[in-house]
Amino acid sequence: MTSPEISESRLSHLDAAGQANMVDVSHKAVTTREAIAEGSLKMAASTLEQIEQGNSPKGDxxxxxxxxxxxxxxxxxxxIPLCHPLPxxxxxxxxxxDRALPGYRIQATVKTKAETGVEMEALTAVSVAALTLYDMAKALEKSMEIQSIRLLQKTGGKSGDYQASP
Structure with a gap:
């Protein structure tokens, strides 16, 4: 149940009865949309060095x-539930x-021409790349930390452009 204060216009993925639904974007214009996300994997300097030298037991x-x-x-x-499939x-x-971290900085850029944006695709790309880095290097170090996954910028669409603070 949803409270009376929550309206469908405020929470686009809930219908009038408070049930989850996929938003109808068929009325939106098809425009070019792009999103850039970032994140990092922090590790010991020695782990970073071993990966850079190609000394990971799992390969590339x-x-x-x-x-x-x-x-x-x-x-x-x-x-991601309720996320639209996009071309x-x-x-x-x-x-x-990034030796100062130490670790790796990951950035994903995703682009489409569609009725809805690609922020989730960029964030998913960064997240899974970070998880895969962890998986590939966990034999070297298990205490690595995935950090600071966020949207850096997006362009296109009804809500306009967005640029994250540095």
């Missing part, structure tokens, strides 16, 4: 994580070492 840590992030973006609607025209996942 970064390549596997990059592919996992791309695949995850394409499967977002199967993972993605671009998914780019970059994973860069």
């Amino acid at each position: 840590v970064l390549g596997t994580a990059r592919i996992a992030g791309i695949m995850a973006a394409k499967q977002t609607s199967a993972l 993605l025209s671009k998914v780019k996942v970059s994973i860069e070492p």
Whole structure:
């Protein structure tokens, strides 16, 4: 049950009876939309060094994580309830070492031409890339931390553009 104060207009994924539903976006214009998300995986400096030298027992840590992030973006609607399946025209996942962290910075850029945005696809790509990095490197270190997954920016759509604070 939903309280009388909560209206359908405030919570777009609830109907008038408070039941979850997938939002009808058929009335929205098809526009180009892009989202960029980021996150990081913090680890010991020695773990970062071993991965950079190719000394992970599981093989290509970064390549596997990059592919996992791309695949995850394409499967977002199967993972996140009420998320629309979208025709993605671009998914780019970059994973860069950061010795100051120490660890890796992950960034995903996702683009589509559709009635709804791709923020969830970008966030899913970063999340799964980080999880895969962890999985590929856990034999080296189990205390790694996935951190600070967030939306950096989005363009297109009715709500306009968004840019996160630094």
